[in-house]
Amino acid sequence: MSEFVLTAAERALLAALESLRIRFLLVGMGAALIEGAHGTTQDLDLWFGRIDEAGLREAARRAGGFYTSGLGMQAPLIGGEGLERVDLVLTASGLDSFDEEYARAHDYALDEVRVKVLPLERVIASKRAANRPKDAAQIPLLEAALAAKRDHEGKK
Amino acid sequence: MGPFANETAAPTEELTPEQRAWALHSEALRRRALAIVSERPDLDAGDVYHALRTLELSPAERLQRGLTRVRVRPHRR
Numbered sequence: 001m002s003e004f005v006l007t008a009a010e011r012a013l014l015a016a017l018e019s020l021r022i023r024f025l026l027v028g029m030g031a032a033l034i035e036g037a038h039g040t041t042q043d044l045d046l047w048f049g050r051i052d053e054a055g056l057r058e059a060a061r062r063a064g065g066f067y068t069s070g071l072g073m074q075a076p077l078i079g080g081e082g083l084e085r086v087d088l089v090l091t092a093s094g095l096d097s098f099d100e101e102y103a104r105a106h107d108y109a110l111d112e113v114r115v116k117v118l119p120l121e122r123v124i125a126s127k128r129a130a131n132r133p134k135d136a137a138q139i140p141l142l143e144a145a146l147a148a149k150r151d152h153e154g155k156k
Numbered sequence: 157m158g159p160f161a162n163e164t165a166a167p168t169e170e171l172t173p174e175q176r177a178w179a180l181h182s183e184a185l186r187r188r189a190l191a192i193v194s195e196r197p198d199l200d201a202g203d204v205y206h207a208l209r210t211l212e213l214s215p216a217e218r219l220q221r222g223l224t225r226v227r228v229r230p231h232r233r
Contacts, residue, residue, distance in 0.1 A: 005220040033222040036211045038203070040222045085223070108215045144203030145210070147192050152211045 004111045009082025010044065013063035014113040017046075022055045024048050025098070025105055027089055027118040027126065029138065034108055035120035036152075037145035039138055047089040047118075049098030051076060094129020095122060120146050185209060 004011065017024055026034070029041035048056075053069055056078065060067040065080020078086050095101050095118075105116040118126070124142050127135035171179060189205035210218055 005216045005223065030219065030223065033219045034215045036207060036218055038206055038210060038222070040224060042224050044223070110216055110219065140200065141203055141207075143196075144199045145207040147196055147199055148189070148204050148207035148211060151188060151192050152208060 006044075006111045006113070007082035007085075009063045009065060009080060010086065011111050011113055013059055013065070013078065013083060013086065014110070014115060016059035016062040017055075018114055020055050020059055022048070022052055022059060023098075023102060023116075025102055025116050025118050027092055027123065029123075031118040032120055032123045032138075032142055032145070034110070034117050035106070035123070035145070036149050037120060037123075037142050039141055042085060043087045044085050045087050045089045047092050047098065047101075049102065051088075051090065092126055094126045120149060 006014070025031075025047045026044065027047045028043065028045035029037075029039055030044045033039065033041065051069075053067070056076075057067040060078045060080065060083070063078075063080065063083060065078055065083040067076070067078050068074075069076050075090065076088050078088060092098075092101075101118060101122060102116060104119065104122075106119055108115050108117050120142065124139065124146065127139060127142065185208045186201075186205050188208060189201045192204050193199050193201045210221070213221075
């Protein structure tokens with residue numbers, strides 16, 4: 001069994017994005033999990049400040065997948081074997097500009113790949129603004145995790 | 157009923173040293189959780205306790221616990 005959290009394709013994609021200097025933030029519940037929250041998610045939501053189509057196409061190719069700018073009702077996506085969990089986020093509710101959020105994002109090494117992660121308090125702000133039923137249901141757990149995290153960091 | 161009322165107090169002398177250490181650490185985290193909740197009564201002490209436990213894992217382990225491995229999209233056959 002693999003010791004990696006990410007699929008090989010996901011690792012290759014994130015490494016390619018870094019190598020190609022395409023800036024992205026891991027947002028949503030995936031970010032919350034890394035920041036210490038409990039819960040589950042099916043997706044790795046990657047927020048891009050701007051869509052660099054040539055860069056995304058190359059990154060996807062290096063991961064053995066593909067990029068398409070959209071198809072019918074389908075928004076831009078990265079697809080392919082092992083990339084099923086990757087979702088591209090083009091707009092994020094309740095957040096400041098991409099540049100501002102990127103500047104205060106947290107750095108993590110995930111499966112030996114460097115990723116910028118939206119801080120938990122900003123994930124909560126985003127979910128509050130989105131105000132979908134599934135977001136509202138997650139907020140108590142996220143708030144508990146944020147309180148624990150602040151206490152944990154205060155004791156370091 | 158208190159936030160941890162479903163727990164029973166086990167006599168620690170029946171535990172191995174490792175088990176006792178685990179139990180004592182757990183107790184310390186529960187006390188921390190209750191201290192946090194005393195200032196934030198909107199939070200659930202059990203949720204805070206589990207969050208404190210989770211913070212002892214590496215970021216990758218945290219993600220692994222919550223990220224489902226398989227995603228089936230409608231267009232996949």
